[in-house]
Amino acid sequence: MSYNTTDIHSTGSNSKNDLIGGLIVGCMMLFGFIILRYNIVSKMNTCFEYFRIFTFYICCYPCLYFYGKKKDAVKLHNKINKKPQRLPKDFKSKYQDCICPICMEDIIEDNGDIIEDNENNIILLKCNHIFHKKCLAPWLEHDQSVNPKNCPLCRDKIKISNVYAI
Secondary structure (H helix, E strand, O other): OOOEEEEOOOOOOHHHHHHHHHHHHHHHHHHHHHHHHHOHHHHOOOOHHHHHHHHHHHHHHHHHHHHHHHHHHHHHHHHHOOOEEEOOOOHHHHOOOOEOOOOOOEOEOOOOOEOOOOOOOEEEEOOOOEEEHHHHHHHHHHHHHHOOOEOOOOOOEOOHHHEEEO
């Protein structure tokens, strides 16, 4: 009998989204400063054109920001559910008495078989905490929108490449 693991690679796009957002806000501030300082508005037919452009950027920035957050959550969800790899041979002996700290159910049944809801039902973090996939996936997806991804037990930051689904 063989078990599979999934190696999930880091999305790492949160800092890139924040950098792009900062650049957009900085450009909008520079744009407003130039308009006020050099009175460029008087050279145009109406002030409405500048107002329309400025309002467009104010409306687009939040949309781009939240689109990036949603895209990261979708990437995380997809990576948890694919790319199977071999499970280490000593897994059963090492995690025989473990329970999932979220739902408080056994990871491995008394007869030594891994509980089979589906073929990839356990996630092992790099910090050696083990969870059911159905318990940890919502935690990571919710936690991603608020903070960097953290282990529910030790609160260590986890990179997605450190998560293995079994």
